[in-house]
Amino acid sequence: MKDKGIYDLGITHKGKLTPNGMPYFKVNIVGGNLPKYNVYHNGIDAVLDTGATKTHITPQLAKELNLKATNVDYGLYPLKEGVSETNVFKIDFIINGIEACFSEEFKEMPYGFQFPLVFGTEFMIKCKKLSIDFQKEEYVLEL
Numbered sequence: 001m002k003d004k005g006i007y008d009l010g011i012t013h014k015g016k017l018t019p020n021g022m023p024y025f026k027v028n029i030v031g032g033n034l035p036k037y038n039v040y041h042n043g044i045d046a047v048l049d050t051g052a053t054k055t056h057i058t059p060q061l062a063k064e065l066n067l068k069a070t071n072v073d074y075g076l077y078p079l080k081e082g083v084s085e086t087n088v089f090k091i092d093f094i095i096n097g098i099e100a101c102f103s104e105e106f107k108e109m110p111y112g113f114q115f116p117l118v119f120g121t122e123f124m125i126k127c128k129k130l131s132i133d134f135q136k137e138e139y140v141l142e143l
Contacts, residue, residue: 010143011142013140014138014141022048023130023141024047025046025048026046027043027093028094029092029093030092030093030101044116047119048119048124054122056113056120057109057116057117059111059112060112061117070088072085087107089105090105127143129142
């Protein structure tokens with residue numbers, strides 16, 4: 001394992017957990033064209049999911065942002081059909097409270113989800129450290 005993550009920014013970000021223990025934060029898309037009436041005017045709800053490998057976006061949010069797929073991927077999702085074709089989008093974003101711009105590939109989920117953006121372990125291993133305190137219901141992400 002590498003000593004330093006790709007996001008070696010010297011930044012410590014603290015946040016709260018969702019009721020089911022997932023680190024929660026808000027994201028703003030760079031160049032995103034969300035309608036002004038949209039519920040995401042203070043940022044898009046996102047979670048760090050240690051059970052997910054890839055970083056994902058819901059189909060609804062991809063449509064609202066009018067994103068164009070940069071690639072198509074195939075993945076196994078818990079669907080009756082088994083393998084699903086998935087759009088992949090390159091998205092630049094800012095995590096609220098962090099003065100840095102990030103860029104990641106997001107796979108489109110084949111279904112809706114409570115959180116429009118889900119960051120998997122491929123994002124987290126680029127960070128220096130993630131500490132979760134379930135008793136205090138907070139986390140610390142070192143970038």
